[in-house]
Amino acid sequence: MSTDLTRSTATELAGLIAGGEVSAVEVAQAHLDRISEVDDRLHAFLVVDADGALRAAKAVDARRAAGEALGPLAGVPLAMKDIVVTEGLPTTAGSKILEGWVPPYDATISRRIKDAGIVMLGKTNLDEFAMGSSTENSAFGPTHNPWDLARVPGGSGGGSAAAIAGYEAPLAIGTDTGGSIRQPAAVTGTVGAKPTYGGVSRYGLIALASSLDQAGPCARTVLDAALLHEVIAGHDPCDSTSIAAPVPPVVAAARDGARGDLTGVRVGVVRELGGAGYQSGVLAAFQDAVETLRKLGADVVEVSCPHFDYALAAYYLILPSECSSNLARYDAVRYGLRVGDDGVRPLEEVMSLTREAGFGPEVKRRVMIGTYALSAGYYDAYYGQAQKVRTLISRDFAAAFEQADVLVSPATPFVAFGIGERVADPMAMYVNDLCTLPASLAGTPAISVPCGLSDGLPVGLQIMAPALGDDRCYRVAAGYESAVERIVPPAEVLA
């Protein structure tokens, strides 16, 4: 029974719970058991909150017994990326500098998830402060890919993606700054969506780059992702950048797409996202996916977005600039780690020693780059110029969306690589995000959906839409999903 429950989708579990066929407690326990069984090998979780999860599950069961109406995901377990603040539950952002910090408040999305009766199992591993593409930058050790334990699960949200692919949870929350939801989804054979910037509240999301960060759903199916999307999305007065517009109807779009008819949908293949530097197996899987879309009735056209070639350069100026400022608050004064405070050392030295000991190399690298890029005399050449490139990328998107309803590309240039393979070469790591960066810079929605295998490892299809057109992503993703066989990790990996 346990095993079956962990293999079920969120939609199935919600149905079983609502129908009284299983209790939320049984569902939670099944997933906690699975975590106990496999997480020593996956290391997807930093904290497992078994008591909290069972308590939340019991509350759902009690509400059901009392005849109360339950939300569409009530009782379904979820894994929360450990960069989202959770009241009373340690939140580390994958960094030693926050070790031991227990937040006194809930992020808006944490609150919405709890209010929806979703059962939070624990907090998942990530690259420190979400800086990375492999989860190897976590201060608490890497997460392993359920498809091959010697490989990375992507990053920064590798923990959330691995938890889903490894059947530890049917749902997870990720955060995407340059691809941290979509890239891990692609390399673990799961679904991950980055909503329109401002579509989901950032209040309580530990900031990496404020103008790019966006939380979103991770799941094994498009419909599950859509259901979670609708729980967390919507205007939040606590986030000034949150959009006061109706949430795009992503669940309806996913159900509509699942009927397998994309007749008349104009699909633009982005010329600049492919070719040299991409693994041939990835490109082959992508070509097959485009063919499938065509067979579903889509009109496929090629579009050109010339400034996408500069996305990586612009991103690695904007992100470090913002993060150098966002991470300044970790200074040993109010919370978190404090090193060297012997009552004699001056304040500045304690701050320096704490930041030296508390931040990992990638964080230090980006803080240094950002501090430099914002310096007097360099601002215009770096941060200012990068913002101009960002505008040009948005214009490329606008022009492309004149010709197409959605744009498609591979979600990543290559499949999951080996743990330790790229850590010594930041550039080799950064190019993981080549395909996902443009939508991040433009603030537009995008989803990654599994599209077959390359050498036995998952490949992701990225579907991008204009701002607030999240429903288009889901519709096309669900259409594609309905036409292909679901890929699952080899059973022997976690046997």
Place this chain on the structure above:
Amino acid sequence: MTYEDVLTRYAPVIGLETHVELGTVSKMFCGCSTAFGAEPNTQVCPVCLGLPGSLPVANEKAIESTIRIGLALNCTIAEWCRFARKNYFYPDMPKNYQISQYDEPLCVNGYLDVEVNGESYRVGIERVHLEEDTGKNTHVGRSGRIHGADYSLVDYNRAGIPLVEIVTKPVTGTGALAPEVARTYVTELRDILRTLDVSDVRMEQGSLRCDVNTSLHPLGTTEWGTRTETKNVNSLRSVERAVRSEMLRQAEILDGGGKITQETRHFIETTGDTRSGRSKEEATDYRYFPEPDLVPLAPDPAWVVQLRATLPELPAVRRARTRETLGISAEDMRQMANAGVVDLVGATVEAGAPVGEARNWWLGYLAQKANERETDAADLRITPAQVARIVSLVGDGTLSVALGRQVVDAVLDTGADVDAVVAERGLQVVSDTDVLAKAADEAIAANPDVAEKVRGGKVNAVGPLIGAVRKATGGQADAATVRAILLEKLGSQ
């Protein structure tokens, strides 16, 4: 070197940066209370503590107040502007950056006309922008400063209180009156802010803070000298003293062939001098960039029009009206303006006092008290209504002028009601003739020699007897009345 010496050789250029804590109910970017004086760290939340994940949301009322200040200072209101982050590490700043405005302030390019000794000076306003206040550090230890402190305490109640910064353009051509122009500007600005009801503008509580920039250049030259920025200027009087002392200090250095260091200096209230703070040369690079957590600020032009239309009558206009309706002479007006009592006189008259009496009290005894207490007349703990009541009691003979002054002293010390002071302390003039007659008899009996002289026709010798009667009645007898009674008794009338 005297101040006059400075002016024979140098011309000053001054500039003022004023920070005003707005009197909004809640903080700039969160819902915490702004009330002054609460227990440390009781008016805080994840946002103003800068906890991980928290986000700011701008206070609309603070934006409205800033626009109204800009309009009152004849500024152009930006149709679109942004907040910016000012990055530097300091423990009173929870995020280690301050949300401020940089190259896109909300209000720009205004002016404020101020009058000193009958001359009008136009002080250009460079910008008015909105930012958040920091927390407050208390350094515990021998020095009371961060260096040498045993430990430091931080109170974040103040962190995030909306703060408006008003920056003047350089003010030239004031010559010897530079200190007075600076003081009058801040006074006028404070009156405007009070009239707009956007802040309680209490310099001693730090809700109005002033930095004074001063430089000197040799007379006859056009290139300005190196400026210093004096902080910790916590009263109107200090504004004037700070400019004066900085002019003297700089002139001495320049006379000696030295160079002025561009630096921040701190005003020392007790001595009236300034001392060196951190040097601008080693100043932090603030790495300003647009605040990505906040959407740009684009005030609706219709709203700005409405705010302009609903501005209250500003102090300069009010003063002109006061002068006209009260029929005050130009010379009186100048004196009253210099003493900062125009509005006070006007309000005292409105409360029922005759113009002359109101003027005399405010320019005389009350101005003297303000001077003794090193404060401004407006900050004295007495209201125009209370002054009017005292005027009325003196007018009807209940109080003598001397007793009126005693009542003023009591009100200033205790803040109590005038009539309550009079009643409690028994300060009415003793006009009961039986009481006075009895006291006179006693005085005559106790001073037979003096009495004899007066009886002998030396009327002017009566002084000691008057003194004795007044002493016996607690100083509350009117001298003229006592004199008449004594002379009658001694048959010398």
